Amino acid sequence: MIRNIFLLLLIMMTLGASAQKRWRDQVINDMRPAILERAAWAAKQEPETITAFRCDRSAGGMHDFYSEGDYWWPNPVSVDSPYIQKDGQSNPDNFVAHRQAMIRFSRIMGALAAGYMASQDKTYLEKALLHAKAWFADPATMMHPNLQFAQAIKGRATGRGIGIIDTIQLMEVVQALKIMEKAGIIPAADLVAIRSWFEQYLQWLTTHPYGKEEMKAANNHGTCWVMQVAVFASFTHNDSLLTFCTDRYKNVLLPSQMAVDGSFPLELKRTKPYGYSLFNLDAMSTICQVLSKPGDNLWAYTAEKTKMISKGISWMYPFVKDKNNWPFAHDIMYWENWPVAQPFLIFGAAAYNKKEYYQTWLRLDHDPQVEEVLRNLPVRNPLIWL
Template sequence: MIRSTLIFITLLFVSLTPPRKEVINVLRRQVLAEAELAMKQQPITVTAAISPRSAGGKHDFYSEGDYWWPNPAHPDSPYVQRDGLSNPANFIAHRLAMIRFSRIIGALASAYKITGDERYVKVALKHLHAWFIDPATLMHPSLQYAQAIKGRFTGRGIGIIDTIQLMEVVQGVSAMKDAKIFDKALLAGVRKWFADYLAWLTSHPYGKDEMNAKNNHGTCWVMQVACFAKLTNNDTLLQFCRDRYKQVLLPNQMAADGSFPLELARTKPYGYSLFNLDAMVTICQLLPDLWEFELPDGRCIKKGIQFMYPYVANKNGWPHKKDVMYWEEWPVAHPFLLFGAEQYKQADWFNTWKRLEHRPETGEVIRNLPVRNPLIWL
C-alpha cells in the first residue's frame, strides 16, 4: 500500500510539470515559421537610421521618451509629459531595429534547439557580427542617448530599459555557442561587447540611476545585468544581482498580497504589473536559487504569481483601473506563467499560458515582453 501510494504521488508530481516536449509541441510550428522568415532577413543595426535630434554619433543607440509631447501652447518649448500616452512622432527606429534583431536571433536559436540544424546558426552569426563586431555597423556598448526628451535631456538613465531586447540575443548566443560552426572569435567578441556594456551599466551615472529606480526600471536593470553577466561569466555581478533581488527589489516593491503598488499607481496598472512580474520571474529563471527565497513575512515570487494569475485567467475580475492605452492587448503568453508552472508544478498556469497569444504584434506589447522565445530560457 505504501509503495503504491508513493508511486501515485510521483506520477501526479510528474504530470503537473509541463514537459519540455510539450512546450516544444506548443511552439514548434510558430518557431519554425518565424525562423524561416528570419533566414531571409539582412542585418539592420543602429547605423541604418539617424535622428537629427540625437546628441550622439551614428553608432550610438538613440531613442526618445515615449510619454513626452510638444506643448500645444508653445510648440517650440520643451516637451511636456502625458504619462501612459505614447507619442507616435518620437524617434524609435533604433528600438525597433533592436527588437527586430532580438526576434531574429530568438527565432533562429529556438529553431536550432528544436532541430539541431546549423543553418540557423550560420544566419545568426551574420547578424551578431553586424551588431557587435563590424566597425561599419556596430553599436557602441553604452546607452548615453536613450529616451531623450526634446528641450530637456539628451539621454536618461531610464532609457536603459530599452536594452532588455538584447537579453534574447544573449540567450540565443548561449543556446547556439556550442554548435560546430559557431565562430569562436565572434563569440569572444560578443562577450567582450557585453562585458564593456556591463562596465558602463555599473559605472555611468545613468546606469546607477536606473539601478536605483524604485519600480520596474530597477527590476529590469537587475534582469539585464544578470543575463549579460551569465554570458560573460561575471560571478561578482551575478552575486550582486542575487543580493539586489533579496535586499531591494522584493522587500521594496512587493506588498503583502503579492501585488506591486508602484505599478498599480501608474496609468497602466495592469500592463505594468504584468511587466514587472515577468521581469521578477525572469530574474529567478536566470538565478534559480531565488525561486525559493522568501522574506520573513512570507513575501516571495510565488506569491507574486498567485496574486496576478486570477486576473490573467479572467481579466474581467481586475479590481483596479483599466489601462489608459493597450488595455485590450493584454494579457499574452507571459513567461511568469510558464516558468512558474515549471518551478511550482502548477498545471493551471501552464494551461493558461498555452491558450494565450504567443506571437503578439502590437509594438507596445512586444517591447514590454522580455521573454518572447521561452525555449532558449529553459
C-alpha cells in the same frame, strides 16, 4: 560531511535540470509548428542595425543608440518649448527607429535559436551569427556599448538613465548567443569580440551615473536593470555581478516592491496598472529563472517572512486567466492587447510544476504584433530559457 553536501547539491542539480528538460520537451511538442514558422521567417531576414537610421535630434553619432521618452509631447504654448509629460500616453511622433531595430534583432535571434532547439538544424544558428556580428563586431554597422542617448527629451535631456530599459531587448539575443556558443557555431575571434561588447556594456551599466541611477529605481526600471545585468553577466561569466544581482533581488527588489498580498503597489499606481503589473512580474520571474541555482533557489526565497515570487504569480494569475476580474482601473492605453503569453506563466509552471499555468500560457497569443506589447515582452521564446 563535505562529501554529503556535494552529493546533495549534485542531486538537486540533476532534479532541477530534469524538470527543466521535461518542460522544454513539452514546449517543443506543443509548439513545434509555430516555433518553426517563426524560425523560417527569421531565416529570411537580413541584418539591419541602428546605423541604418538617423535622427537629427540625437546628440550622438551614427553608432550610438538613440530613443526619445515615450510619454513626452510638444508644449502647445510654443513648438520651441521643452516637451511636457503625459504619463502613459505614447507620442507617435517620437523617434523609435533604433528601438524598433533592436526589437527586430531580438525577435530574429530568439526565433532562430528556438528553431534550432526544436529541430537541431544548425543553419538557423549560422544565420543568427550574421546578425550578431553586424550588431557587435563589424566596425561599419556595430552599436557602441552604451546608452548615453536613450530616452532623450527635446529641450530637457540628451539622454537619461531611464533609457537603459531599452536594452532588455538584448536578453534573448544573449540567450541565443549562449546556445550558439554551446553548439560551436561562433568562431573564436567573433566570440571574443561579441563577449567583449557585453563586458564593456556591463562596465558602463555599473559605473556610469545613468546606470547607477537606473539600478536604484524603485519600480520596474530597477527590476529590469537587475534582469538584464544578470543575463549579460551570465554570458560574460561575471560571477561577482551575478552574486550582486541575486543579493539585490533578495534584499531590495522583492521586499521593497511587493506588497504582502503579492501585488506591486508602485505599478498599480500607474496609468497602465495592468500592463505594468504583468511587466514587473515577468521581469522578476525572469530574474528567478536566470539566477536560481542549487543551494540558492530564488523561486523558493522568502523576504520579510511573507514575500515570494510564487505569491506574486498567485496574485496576478486570476486576472490573466480572466481579465474581467481585474479590480483596478483599466490601462489608459493598450488595455485590449494584454495579456499575451506572459513568461511568468511558463517559468512558474516549470518552477512549481503547475500545469494550470502552462495551459493558460499555451492558449494565449505567442506572436503579438502590437509594438507596445513587443516592447514590454522581451522574453518571447521561453524555450531558449529552459
